[in-house]
Amino acid sequence: GQNIDQPTEMTATEGAIVQINCTYQTSGFNGLFWYQQHAGEAPTFLSYNVLDGLEEKGRFSSFLSRSKGYSYLLLKELQMKDSASYLCAVNPSGAGSYQLTFGKGTKLSVIP
Amino acid sequence: NAGVTQTPKFRILKIGQSMTLQCTQDMNHNYMYWYRQDPGMGLKLIYYSVGAGITDKGEVPNGYNVSRSTTEDFPLRLELAAPSQTSVYFCASSSPGELFFGSGTQLSVL
Numbered sequence: 001g002q003n004i005d006q007p008t009e010m011t012a013t014e015g016a017i018v019q020i021n022c023t024y025q026t027s028g029f030n031g032l033f034w035y036q037q038h039a040g041e042a043p044t045f046l047s048y049n050v051l052d053g054l055e056e057k058g059r060f061s062s063f064l065s066r067s068k069g070y071s072y073l074l075l076k077e078l079q080m081k082d083s084a085s086y087l088c089a090v091n092p093s094g095a096g097s098y099q100l101t102f103g104k105g106t107k108l109s110v111i112p
Numbered sequence: 113n114a115g116v117t118q119t120p121k122f123r124i125l126k127i128g129q130s131m132t133l134q135c136t137q138d139m140n141h142n143y144m145y146w147y148r149q150d151p152g153m154g155l156k157l158i159y160y161s162v163g164a165g166i167t168d169k170g171e172v173p174n175g176y177n178v179s180r181s182t183t184e185d186f187p188l189r190l191e192l193a194a195p196s197q198t199s200v201y202f203c204a205s206s207s208p209g210e211l212f213f214g215s216g217t218q219l220s221v222l
Contacts, residue, residue, distance in 0.1 A: 004154070033211065042202060042213040043155075087154070097143055097162055098206045099170060102154030 002026045004103035006088050011109045012078055020073045020106045022088035030094060034062050034073045035087040037105065043087055046073065075108075083110045114138050118203050118214035125193040125221045133188040133217050135203030143206040144186040145170075146178065148199040149216075155202065161186055193221045 003025045012018040024032070031050040035043035047055060049064035049071065061074040073086055085107045089100040119134045137144065142163045147155040147170075157170030161180040175197060177189040186205075190197060198221045203214040 031209075042215050045210055045212070048209045089155075096208070097160065098145070098204075098211045099157055099160055100155070100211065101171075102147075102156075104152060104154045 002090070002092060002101040004088055004090060004101060006086075006103040006106045008104070009107045009109070011111060012075075014078055014080060014110055014112050016078050017074065017076050018078060018108065020075070020086050020088075020108065022071045022073070022103060024069050024071070024088070024090045024101075024103075026090050026092040026101060028092040028094075029066060029090060031091045032062075032064055032071050033087075033089040033091070033098075033100060034060075034071075035089065037085045037087055039084075046086075078110050080110050080112070083108060116203055116205055116212050116214035118201075118217050120217060121215065122218050123220070125190075125219065127193060127195065127221060129193050130189070130191050131193070133190075133201055133203070133219075135186045135188065135214060136184050137186075137203075137205040137212075138184065139205060139207065139212070140183060141205035141207055141212075142183065144180065145204045145206070145211075146176070146186070146188045147202045147204065147213075148172065149202060150199050158188065158201075190219075195221050197221050 006022045034046040037043040047062035085105040088103040093099045145160045146158040159178040201217045
């Protein structure tokens with residue numbers, strides 16, 4: 001079976017750093033995606049990790065440990081516009097086809 | 113740069129009606145997908161396609177059909193709408209390392 005867990009809600013202060021964790025148990029693994037989704041909008045791509053380690057993209061970083069079935073998304077210098085849901089998704093299928101299994105998402109609220 | 117385009121954005125159906133959700137992409141991607149998103153739940157894969165003429169079921173295919181006659185288009189068909197199909201539907205296409213979503217269709221079945 002497929003199981004992806006992430007916290008339901010988080011609150012953080014503008015300018016601070018927040019880490020959103022994701023743990024997974026899936027029948028296969030060919031990469032992990034993070035998406036941002038503002039209310040009423042489509043998910044937008046943030047990162048894709050295939051190998052262990054940290055990948056940094058501006059204010060956003062994503063970490064993966066395949067042996068622990070664990071990933072996190074790190075958001076630095078939080079801005080009000082970062083208030084959104086953050087979706088963790090695993091690709092359990094073969095490389096090339098992204099039949100993703102999604103977690104339920106973490107709703108992040110950034111407060112002044 | 114259009115990307116993945118879905119129509120309509122909103123639709124209300126009566127139980128038993130049928131409709132087609134349209135999806136087209138201009139990125140020449142072979143892989144396309146249909147997901148549904150219900151409140152408080154993760155996105156669920158309905159159907160996917162690895163190229164023109166090839167489709168396969170995802171996690172929740174019951175009540176839906178798809179076709180892929182061209183690389184660009186991947187319509188999703190609801191034959192006999194049921195209240196359980198009330199959801200937001202997202203079409204997507206992928207290239208290596210990235211999955212692009214359309215803007216979504218909010219469907220209500222009453």
